[in-house]
Amino acid sequence: MRLLILGTGGMANTHAENFAKIDGVEMVGAVDVDPARVSAFAEKHKIANTFGSLDEAIAWGKFEAVANVTPDRAHHPTTMQLVKAGKHQFCEKPLAENHALASEMADAAEAAGLINMVNLTYRNVAPLQKARDMVLAGEIGSVKHVEASYLQSWLISKQWGDWRTESQWLWRLSTAHGSNGVLGDIGIHILDFASYGAGLEIDHIFGRLKTFDKAEGGKIGDYSLDANDSFTMSVDFSNGALGVIHATRWAAGHFNDLKLRIYGDKGGIEVLHTLKGSWLKACTGAHAELAEWQEIDAGKVPTNYERFAAAVKTGRNGEPDFRHAANLQKALDLAFVTEKQRREAAL
Ligand SMILES: NC(=O)c1ccc[n+]([C@@H]2O[C@H](COP(=O)([O-])OP(=O)(O)OC[C@H]3O[C@@H](n4cnc5c(N)ncnc54)[C@H](O)[C@@H]3O)[C@@H](O)[C@H]2O)c1
CATH class of the missing domain: 3.40.50.720 (NAD(P)-binding Rossmann-like Domain)
Known part of the structure; x- marks a missing residue:
């Protein structure tokens, strides 16, 4: 290619x-x-x-x-x-x-x-793929509750650079520069992480968005710092399960951490991904009775880059495709509506 x-x-x-x-x-x-x-x-x-x-x-x-x-x-x-x-x-x-x-x-x-x-x-995270396989194989039974978070701290830490002076961070804080804030930036990742991992589609959402004061007059040079930097969302899924999904750039102590917990009527699964690595834990079968968690080796999975190269070679489209990302975008758009109207909305 x-x-x-x-x-x-x-x-x-x-x-x-x-x-x-x-x-x-x-x-x-x-x-x-x-x-x-x-x-x-x-x-x-x-x-x-x-x-x-x-x-x-x-x-x-x-x-x-x-x-x-x-x-x-x-x-x-x-x-x-x-x-x-x-x-x-x-x-x-x-x-x-x-x-x-x-x-x-x-x-x-x-x-x-x-x-x-x-x-x-985060489709490249093997524990996420394994968690999905386990859910789809019925290992935790019927999913009832999902909890997902994506935590970053670049608004309080200079580990990735200084947002006050560097354009690659400033455009992410400004709607006039095409950013939908933390929701558009990493919200899309965590919505995918939660729904893909749980093997469920999101049906309704109620999102809240927050932009905190960060600079005098809310501006740095040409950049109006008006894009959201924290969101919370309650959701329900296609099978009736409930979920909470949230993300922020204000999470001191977390550079880039994604967490997903999926609970069914037979067991639970936890996925954690950080810059240091990824982990999968499950509490299934007889262990569920005793709340005992086992660490599971998820092996390796091909990256999106490898799957794109394979798709071009074979001529068969790969996942996640544009249609999937466009559907997720619906939930992002609706979060702005629910923030204004303070009520849930259907996708
Ligand atoms: N998948 C992920 O985990 C992940 C991580 C980081 C960033 N991103 C995404 O990657 C994209 C780029 O982010 P970034 O951090 O590299 O931003 P960046 O600002 O560092 O780089 C963007 C580059 O694109 C150039 N550019 C702008 N308009 C252009 C045009 N019309 N034609 C050609 N070049 C143009 C800019 O000059 C700049 O060099 C964003 O959409 C961001 O959301 C994804």
Whole structure:
């Protein structure tokens, strides 16, 4: 697969490192509107061709697939351009700023018969995949209750950089710069983590969003810091189970921690993923009577990067696809409605 990397900021490095390890993948070009960034990136990852715009790269045309690692609001226009050019796509999350735009992207890619996948990174977590298999095999019985959280602390820690001075953090705090805050940034991950792990669709949500004061006048330079940085959500699932899902950038002591607990009428499962590793614990069968938890080895699973490369090779779309990400986007959109109306909404 001849791959173009579109957007060469922070996350593009993770794409390049992962794609470089896959046999048969050749990174043939890189695009960024920032000339210095694209040259440094191309040099670091040994990519021969660089472009200052997607138009230039499409005019050149010698690639068949694209990893779209641009900021959220660039996903829709660039994807639509790439669909017209007939290119397979692996797009970063969230797919777009809202459900309408995300659906348009899914419709267009499907109509053109192109491979379309979204990088919901935590599908790469083996304990999540194993938890889902166990739930679907009936090991915890009928699911009644789900608890999921995604905790980050970059608003109080400089471990990943300083949001007060660095543009890659500031755009995430500003709706005018295309961000839906913590909800759009990591909310989409934890909604997927919870519903995929539990093997259930989300039916209704009641979300609350909060933007805390962070700078004088709520602004730093051109950036109005108005995007939410904490959310809580109560949900119910397709089988009637209840759940609570929440995320924040204010969780001191947690750099990037996802936790999922699924309880059924025969047992429970816990998945924990942090920068230090991932764990799966289960309390099933006779152990449920005594509340005894066992650690389970979940093995290894292919990454989204590997599954995208395989999808392009075989011509069969992989998961998670644009349609799935567009459906999740519905829940994100509705959280803004429920925050305003203070009542639940159906998906
Ligand atoms: N899956 C994950 O776990 C994960 C993690 C981090 C970021 N992300 C996502 O990756 C995307 C990029 O995030 P980032 O942290 O790398 O941001 P970033 O700001 O560091 O990098 C984005 C780059 O895209 C460039 N760019 C902007 N518009 C462009 C356009 N039209 N054409 C070409 N280049 C353009 C910018 O100049 C910048 O270099 C976001 O959608 C973000 O949500 C996903």
